[in-house]
Amino acid sequence: MSELQISLLGIGVAVVLIIYIYNWLQQRQHRRKFGAAFKHRHEDILYRPAEIMPTDELLVEKMEQVVPIDILPKESQPGYTIDAVCVLLDEKTDYIAMISPKSPVGTDALKLLWQQRFDFGKNVHVCGLSAANGEWEKVIADSPLAYTSFKLALQLVNRSGAVSEVKLMDFRELARMIAAQLHTSVVLPDVAKTAAHAVALDEFCASVDQMIGLNILPSDKHILTGNDVARVAEQYDLCLQADGAFHLLDTHGHTLFSLCNEDNTPFQHHTLDQLQVDGLTLLLDVPRVEQPSLGFDQMVILARQLASELHATIVDANHVALSEDSITLIRERIAAVEAEMRASDITAGSAQARRLFS
Known part of the structure; x- marks a missing residue:
């Protein structure tokens, strides 16, 4: 590189530095002059949150009563529809906190x-009254919609038991905190009464929670493999699912009954050819099946077909051949459970029943 080129390069670097220093000085002067004006945050008018008023504890009403039904939209109103999950929410099965902000709010609230x-x-569900269409719908955390009211619901019972009074109190306090943040009122059921009701509901559910099994035992001379089971299962439209059992589905896509290994060893596609099966069990989950008496009849027919295909016998839990009288008694028991559930307004196989018996 010649001396001329070196000189020109040096001049260029010097000019760039001079310009940089000049701009820095100008920015510094502007910050000193106008900085105070930007110390306070200004709201974006397009994304302004709901107006926050001074906290007033009187706005959070500690009303120990159930939400009056007549303040909620009715399904019978013309053009009114409601999300399927929201239909299921009821003070008989859920602790429901009702929050109605003064103006529509988003899910960030x-x-x-x-x-x-x-x-x-226990399961928690949120339903919101849409500001856009005036309909109740299930609310999810990332929903972009605004709502004029919320129902926060804690399920009272599932197969693990009843919700505890402590958890109910925690949920109630959470609802109150949310209402306080929104500076609005909240309507809450009484915790002690709800806890007592949850215990009673759990006792009822336990009394009708019946799982009926028909065992299929191959003869001593017949060795049954996983491939044999898969073949006949497919023949009768049973599909292998993630729980390791073959399921027959009803018209709604819900399990009517399932076929599993009697020793609970799961069936898996990649091990079917290696699996030796000593016995099978057909299972009917009575509370979760529509018209379980008829479902049991179908299960008996299928059990006989499978037994014929697999050179096996239908037996009870003690591996004693199941008689027609025993099958009749089982069906009568199922019919009694079905009737008892219906009398308690929990229809077997309904969406509400599947919630409670999950």
Whole structure:
């Protein structure tokens, strides 16, 4: 590189530095002059949150009563539809907190609930009254919609038992905190009464929670493999599912009954040819099946077909051949459970029953 080129390069670098220093000085002067004006945050008018008023504890009403039904939209109103999940929410099966903000709000208003929804040991559902169409619908955390009212619901019972009074109190306090943040009222059921009702509901559910099994035992001379079971299962439209059992589905896509290994060893596609099966069990989950008496009749027919195909016998839990009288007694027991559930307004196989017996 010649001396001329070196000189020109040096001049260029010097000019760039001079310009950089000049711009820096100008920015510094502008910050000193106008900086105070930007110390206070200004809201974006297009994304302004709901107006926050000074906290007033009187706005959070500690009303120990169930939400009056007549203040809610009715399904019978012309053109009124409601999300399927929201239909199921009821004070008989859920602890429901009703929050009605003064103006429509988004799902960010329920941030505390999204953070704690898995802390209560039971399912939590949120339904919102849409500001756009005036209909109740299931609310999810990332929904972009605005709502004029919320129902926060904690399920009272499932197969693990009843919700505890402590968890109910925690849920109630969470609802109150959310209402306080929104500076609005909240309507809450009485915790002690709800806890007592949950225990009673759990006792009822336990009394009708019947799982009926028909065992299929191959003869001593017949060795049964996983491939044999898969072949006949497919023949009768049973599909292998993730739980390791073959399921027959009803018209709604729900399990009518399932076929599993008697010793609970799961069936898996990649091990069917290696699996030796000593016995099979057809299972009917009575509370979760529509018209379980008829479902049992279908299961008996299938059990006989499978027994014929697999050179096996239908037996009871003690591996004693199942007689026609025994099958009749089982069916009568199922019919009694079905009637008892219907009398208690929990129809076997309904969406509500599947919630409670999950």
